[in-house]
Amino acid sequence: MDAHKQLTIGLFGFGVVGEGLYKVLQQTPSLKATLKKVCIKNPEKKRNAPADLFTTDKNILLNDPEINVIVEVIDDADAAFKIVSKALKNKKDVVSASKKMIAEHLPALLKLQEETGHSLLYESAACASIPVIRNLEEYYDNDLLHSIKAIVNGSTNFILTKMFEDKLDFRDALLLAQQLGFAESNPKLDVEGYDANNKWTFLLTHAYGIIESPENLLFSGIQNISADDARVAKEKNFDIKLVAQAKKLNNGKVAAFVLPQFIKHDDHLAFVKNEYNGVVIESGFADKQFFYGKGAGSFPTASAVLSDISALRYQYKYEYKKLYHHKPHELGDDFYLRVYVSFDDLKFVPREKFEWIEEWHAGEQKKYLVGVISYKELKDNNWWRKHNTSLILFPDPVIENVEIRGLKKKSLELAGLI
Amino acid sequence: MDAHKQLTIGLFGFGVVGEGLYKVLQQTPSLKATLKKVCIKNPEKKRNAPADLFTTDKNILLNDPEINVIVEVIDDADAAFKIVSKALKNKKDVVSASKKMIAEHLPALLKLQEETGHSLLYESAACASIPVIRNLEEYYDNDLLHSIKAIVNGSTNFILTKMFEDKLDFRDALLLAQQLGFAESNPKLDVEGYDANNKWTFLLTHAYGIIESPENLLFSGIQNISADDARVAKEKNFDIKLVAQAKKLNNGKVAAFVLPQFIKHDDHLAFVKNEYNGVVIESGFADKQFFYGKGAGSFPTASAVLSDISALRYQYKYEYKKLYHHKPHELGDDFYLRVYVSFDDLKFVPREKFEWIEEWHAGEQKKYLVGVISYKELKDNNWWRKHNTSLILFPDPVIENVEIRGLKKKSLELAGLI
Numbered sequence: 001m002d003a004h005k006q007l008t009i010g011l012f013g014f015g016v017v018g019e020g021l022y023k024v025l026q027q028t029p030s031l032k033a034t035l036k037k038v039c040i041k042n043p044e045k046k047r048n049a050p051a052d053l054f055t056t057d058k059n060i061l062l063n064d065p066e067i068n069v070i071v072e073v074i075d076d077a078d079a080a081f082k083i084v085s086k087a088l089k090n091k092k093d094v095v096s097a098s099k100k101m102i103a104e105h106l107p108a109l110l111k112l113q114e115e116t117g118h119s120l121l122y123e124s125a126a127c128a129s130i131p132v133i134r135n136l137e138e139y140y141d142n143d144l145l146h147s148i149k150a151i152v153n154g155s156t157n158f159i160l161t162k163m164f165e166d167k168l169d170f171r172d173a174l175l176l177a178q179q180l181g182f183a184e185s186n187p188k189l190d191v192e193g194y195d196a197n198n199k200w201t202f203l204l205t206h207a208y209g210i211i212e213s214p215e216n217l218l219f220s221g222i223q224n225i226s227a228d229d230a231r232v233a234k235e236k237n238f239d240i241k242l243v244a245q246a247k248k249l250n251n252g253k254v255a256a257f258v259l260p261q262f263i264k265h266d267d268h269l270a271f272v273k274n275e276y277n278g279v280v281i282e283s284g285f286a287d288k289q290f291f292y293g294k295g296a297g298s299f300p301t302a303s304a305v306l307s308d309i310s311a312l313r314y315q316y317k318y319e320y321k322k323l324y325h326h327k328p329h330e331l332g333d334d335f336y337l338r339v340y341v342s343f344d345d346l347k348f349v350p351r352e353k354f355e356w357i358e359e360w361h362a363g364e365q366k367k368y369l370v371g372v373i374s375y376k377e378l379k380d381n382n383w384w385r386k387h388n389t390s391l392i393l394f395p396d397p398v399i400e401n402v403e404i405r406g407l408k409k410k411s412l413e414l415a416g417l418i
Numbered sequence: 419m420d421a422h423k424q425l426t427i428g429l430f431g432f433g434v435v436g437e438g439l440y441k442v443l444q445q446t447p448s449l450k451a452t453l454k455k456v457c458i459k460n461p462e463k464k465r466n467a468p469a470d471l472f473t474t475d476k477n478i479l480l481n482d483p484e485i486n487v488i489v490e491v492i493d494d495a496d497a498a499f500k501i502v503s504k505a506l507k508n509k510k511d512v513v514s515a516s517k518k519m520i521a522e523h524l525p526a527l528l529k530l531q532e533e534t535g536h537s538l539l540y541e542s543a544a545c546a547s548i549p550v551i552r553n554l555e556e557y558y559d560n561d562l563l564h565s566i567k568a569i570v571n572g573s574t575n576f577i578l579t580k581m582f583e584d585k586l587d588f589r590d591a592l593l594l595a596q597q598l599g600f601a602e603s604n605p606k607l608d609v610e611g612y613d614a615n616n617k618w619t620f621l622l623t624h625a626y627g628i629i630e631s632p633e634n635l636l637f638s639g640i641q642n643i644s645a646d647d648a649r650v651a652k653e654k655n656f657d658i659k660l661v662a663q664a665k666k667l668n669n670g671k672v673a674a675f676v677l678p679q680f681i682k683h684d685d686h687l688a689f690v691k692n693e694y695n696g697v698v699i700e701s702g703f704a705d706k707q708f709f710y711g712k713g714a715g716s717f718p719t720a721s722a723v724l725s726d727i728s729a730l731r732y733q734y735k736y737e738y739k740k741l742y743h744h745k746p747h748e749l750g751d752d753f754y755l756r757v758y759v760s761f762d763d764l765k766f767v768p769r770e771k772f773e774w775i776e777e778w779h780a781g782e783q784k785k786y787l788v789g790v791i792s793y794k795e796l797k798d799n800n801w802w803r804k805h806n807t808s809l810i811l812f813p814d815p816v817i818e819n820v821e822i823r824g825l826k827k828k829s830l831e832l833a834g835l836i
Contacts, residue, residue, distance in 0.1 A: 024703055027562070129704035131549075131557060139549060139725050144445070268710070271689055276706075285442055285721035286547035288694075290710035292686070303703035307557050314734060 005068070005313050007033040010061030010092075012083055013074035014040050014047055014054070016181065017097055017124075020298030021073065021305050022049055033069075033309055037061050041074075062086050069312055070094045071305060073124075077101040081108075088112045088120065095308040097301060099125040100189075103198035103214045106205060110320065119317040124304035126199040127152055127277040129293040131307065135281075136206040137318055144284035147247040148207050152199045154275035154296035155183040155190035156222050156242045161273045163230055164239060170225070182275045182296050193221030193242065197258045200244040205320065207246060208254050209328030216331075218379050219258035224390035228366035229342055233392075238262035239270050240392060247398050253332025255375065261393040262340065335375050336402050338394040341384060342368035348387040353377050355402045372399055423486070423731050425451040428479030428510075430501055431492035432458050432465055432472070434599060435515055435542075438716030439491065439723050440467055451487075451727055455479050459492075480504050487730055488512045489723060491542075495519040499526075506530045506538065513726040515719060517543040518607075521616035521632045524623060528738065537735040542722035544617040545570055545695040547711040549725065553699075554624040555736055562702035565665040566625050570617045572693035572714035573601040573608035574640050574660045579691045581648055582657060588643070600693045600714050611639030611660065615676045618662040623738065625664060626672050627746030634749075636797050637676035642808035646784035647760055651810075656680035657688050658810060665816050671750025673793065679811040680758065753793050754820050756812040759802060760786035766805040771795050773820045790817055 009025075011018060018038070025035055038049070039058050047054060061067055062083070070087035072080050077100040084101070087094045089112070096102065102109065102122055113120050123133050127150070136148075151157050155177050162173035174191065177183045189195045197219040204210040222242050233240050241263045246256040263270050268290045272278035277295025282288050294300035322328060336355060343349050346367065351357070359370035378384060384391045427443075429436060436456070443453055456467070457476050465472060479485055480501070488505035490498050495518040502519070505512045507530070514520065520527065520540055531538050541551050545568070554566075569575050573595050580591035592609065595601045607613045615637040622628040640660050651658050659681045664674040681688050686708045690696035695713025700706050712718035740746060754773060761767050764785065769775070777788035796802060802809040 129557075129707060131553060134556075135549060138552075138728060139547075139721065268689070271686070271708075283721075285717040285724075287712045287715075287718055288710075289547060289712075290689075290708070292706075292708035292710075294705045294707075297705075299703040300705060303557065303701075306703075310556060314732065316732060 005315065007031075007069050007309060007313060008067050009033055009035045009069045009071055009309065010064065010067040011035060011038045012058070012061070012070065012072040012080075014038050014049070015073065015075065016298035017073040017301045017305070019048060020302035021071065024299065024302045024306050028306065031306070031310060036064070036067055058083060062090055068092055069309065071309065073097045073301075073305065077104060081105050084109065084120065085112055088116045088118050091116065091118060093119040093312045094121070095305055095312070096120065096122045097124040097305060098122075099195065099198045099202075103201040106202055106211060110323075113317070119312060119315070121308035121311060121316070121318065122202075123308050124301045126203055127279060127291075127293065127295045128297070128304050129300035130277055130279060130291045130295065131304075132203065132279050132291060133206050133318070135291065136203070137321060139286065145207055145248065146282040146284065147245070148203075148279065148281050149243055149245040149269065150203070150279040151241055151269055151272045151277050152203070152244050152295065153190055153196040153242060154277055154294070155187075156193075156196070157272060157277070158182050158275045159191070160222060160225070160240055160242070163227070164234075165273075169227065177275075180275070181298075191221050191223050193219045193258055196221075196242055196244055200256070200258050203244070204246060204254070204256055205323060206318070207322065209320070209322030209326060210254060210256070210331055211323070211328070212331060217256060217258065218375065220260065220385065220391065222260055224385070224388065225260060225392070226342070226366065226390065229390055229392060232340070232342070232368060233262055236262065237265060238395070239265070241269055241272070243269065243393070248329075249332045249335060249398075250400055251332060251334065252329070253334070254329045255332050255335050255398050257375075259391065259393050261397065262395055264395050267395065333376050333379065336372050336399040337375055337378065337397045338370070338372050338399060339397070340368060340370050340392045340394060341389060342366045343389045344387060348383060348389055350383055370394065372402060423733065425487050425727060425731060426485050427451055427453045427487045427489055427727070428482065428485040429453060429456045430476070430479070430488065430490040430498075432456050432467070433491065433493065434716035435491040435719045435723070437466060438720035439489065442717065442720045442724055446724065449724070449728060454482070454485055476501060480508055486510055487727065489727065491515045491719075491723065495522060499523045502527065502538065503530055506534045506536050509534065509536060511537040511730045512539070513723055513730070514538065514540045515542040515723060516540075517613065517616045517620075521619040524620055524629060528741075531735070537730060537733070539726035539729060539734070539736065540620075541726050542719045544621055545697060545709075545711065545713045546715070546722050547718035548695055548697060548709045548713065549722070550621065550697050550709060551624050551736070553709065554621070555739065557704065563625055563666065564700040564702065565663070566621070566697065566699050567661055567663040567687065568621070568697040569659055569687055569690045569695050570621070570662050570713065571608055571614040571660055572695055572712070573605075574611075574614070575690060575695070576600050576693045577609070578640060578643070578658055578660070581645070582652075583691075587645065595693075598693070599716070609639050609641050611637045611676055614639075614660055614662055618674070618676050621662070622664060622672070622674055623741060624736070625740065627738070627740030627744060628672060628674070628749060629741070629746070630749060635674060635676065636793065638678065638803065638809065640678055642803070642806065643678055643810070644760070644784065644808065647808055647810060650758070650760070650786060651680055654680065655683060656813070657683070659687055659690070661687065661811070666747075667750045667753060667816075668818055669750060669752065670747070671752070672747045673750050673753050673816050675793075677809065677811050679815065680813055682813050685813065751794050751797065754790050754817040755793055755796065755815045756788070756790050756817060757815070758786060758788050758810045758812065759807060760784045761807045762805060766801060766807055768801055788812070790820060
């Protein structure tokens with residue numbers, strides 16, 4: 001009665017994830033999947049596997065009719081896209097872990113999946129061991145997903161945890177993350193939010209049917225967060241996390257961004273420390289759900305790749321329900337954000353751009369304000385990224401109507417700031 | 419390219435879950451599943467659906483060749499088993515939410531699935547909106563699952579939360595749970611641990627391939643937990659939760675039980691309050707994962723039923739990997755538990771049965787001790803369930819080797835207790 005497809009795998013990449021997968025496959029004979037060939041870039045490097053498993057010729061894998069699954073875990077988005085495209089065209093199912101490639105090429109990848117009818121799975125590309133994509137596909141319906149917020153980058157979360165709990169400064173915390181293998185090869189990708197934003201790009205597709213280029217999303221990393229910001233957060237009983245967030249607005253559009261955020265101690269995300277990831281989903285039927293697990297590392301990533309391979313045995317495909325079976329959502333820009341902004345000198349902060357300012361601190365240490373500002377202002381201008389200025393969202397940052405406060409700019413005037 | 423099976427559903431039961439499902443189905447047209455007929459027991463009752471949808475004759479559903487999916491959400495385990503058996507034999511796939519039925523009839527249900535080749539899914543039967551069964555099936559391999567601990571009963575968790583946070587006494591908290599619809603129709607099933615134990619019975623099958631009758635597991639509920647116990651827990655900085663737990667022992671067997679437990683404030687399960695459920699899984703590859711969500715209520719349960727229906731479109735079946743593709747694990751009994759026992763009178767507690775006693779309090783309020791006792795002693799004897807005695811596990815309660823302490827019974831003697 002076993003109607004499962006026999007899987008013969010061609011693997012691209014034998015770095016930490018590729019080798020992790022090789023080991024995991026050896027330890028799970030129940031999968032009955034055969035690893036036939038591994039394509040690598042550097043044939044000179046010593047590998048912990050038989051030499052005849054390896055080749056440097058990608059076509060040996062892509063043109064082998066016996067190989068019906070291509071698994072791609074390489075660290076080069078452009079090369080990965082070529083491999084994945086060719087594999088789908090050659091009638092193979094594909095498992096990929098390349099978040100950057102998926103984020104940048106999603107429209108083309110969707111088209112290829114439609115044209116070829118073959119499956120592309122990439123659970124490991126977001127939150128590694130947390131089955132967030134599969135859950136968004138299977139457990140939520142578009143009309144019902146009120147909001148989703150997540151910590152999707154283990155490296156920045158590790159750095160922030162070490163800054164908060166062990167009082168390490170930013171550089172030392174980053175170095176430690178790199179030594180432990182939690183950081184991307186280029187730390188800028190993690191630290192400046194590119195990696196989190198890439199993941200958020202395609203998670204928005206599975207959550208809301210939104211297709212956007214990563215550069216069109218509002219995002220930032222943690223590069224400007226200082227010990228002073230951490231001190232203020234502590235005073236206010238908050239942690240600081242880099243949070244990817246999306247929320248359905250009253251106008252039917254979706255507010256989405258990836259920004260540092262103050263997190264209350266009783267928030268689910270406060271629980272997510274070190275290299276872990278976490279996802280909080282609020283929906284109409286299932287109410288609030290929270291998923292937590294390792295978001296990086298060779299084995300957690302390999303185990304997610306393995307779960308995708310396992311799903312291919314019963315011809316599992318992402319349905320992109322929110323995209324194809326519903327009217328897809330659009331990104332909204334008509335909303336406001338409650339923010340903390342710290343700065344060296346007030347002249348770097350355009351006070352008149354704020355709807356109102358709630359707090360104002362100009363002590364001897366770094367100065368800061370708390371106020372409400374429009375999303376468009378942050379999206380269109382860069383002052384908050386420059387001159388050592390840092391911007392951190394408040395909990396529940398999205399404000400849809402600033403008029404109801406009746407305070408628009410009033411408090412600014414009262415404070416003599418404009 | 420849509421190779422999905424068209425689903426025509428026959429539904430048994432139109433209580434809170436059945437009606438919830440009816441509403442959820444109406445709100446998710448993307449599923450393209452048709453609800454053809456609903457079988458109910460009481461035709462007189464007013465229903466919020468067209469009258470011609472209903473029948474009291476189960477054979478109208480079970481013998482309809484057009485109906486290819488039977489969904490069963492009735493509150494009668496024996497009737498449910500007959501319906502599910504007949505449906506599978508009649509070549510229909512089945513979705514069930516009846517934990518008691520599944521726990522009590524699992525061997526027969528496994529056989530029926532094998533013989534008929536049809537699928538029986540029951541994600542909603544454990545932790546409702548948390549996809550725990552699917553994750554155990556898809557994301558974990560037998561050799562790698564170190565431990566799993568979970569809050570699987572929302573009703574008792576709600577009661578304990580209200581006792582701790584709002585200082586309600588047990589009766590008032592139970593009443594509130596019933597008013598809010600979190601409790602089973604027979605509160606004994608929740609409060610005395612039967613419901614949690616039923617769920618644990620089949621979760622052990624998916625986690626470890628263990629098949630046991632529910633009555634063979636060591637379990638208890640929260641019926642004997644008093645305000646005094648809550649006070650002691652608070653002093654020790656613990657919460658009290660009813661925790662279902664399983665842990666791989668060094669001898670390859672599995673320790674498993676459902677008992678009240680002290681929970682540290684930084685434990686994942688401390689986060690699980692009110693009617694929520696939570697599952698913490700520790701494994702070799704994915705490391706530690708935590709799933710959290712609503713474990714009861716009409717919509718969370720209906721949404722889990724819906725996800726099972728959705729999975730039937732691509733012929734999804736539980737593979738019971740740990741049972742069929744591995745050497746299944748056995749329950750172990752050769753281990754010890756670190757326990758808190760409170761009692762009215764020392765004469766009700768067989769001190770000589772303890773390996774050692776670490777704490778001893780005989781104040782004016784309820785007396786208690788903390789000690790280590792063998793699993794077999796608790797399994798085989800009932801003194802700890804009687805005379806107002808309550809037993810609560812300590813965090814990390816499983817101790818495999820009591821000899822290493824070199825203290826066996828020594829401290830008891832020293833304390834003059836034996």
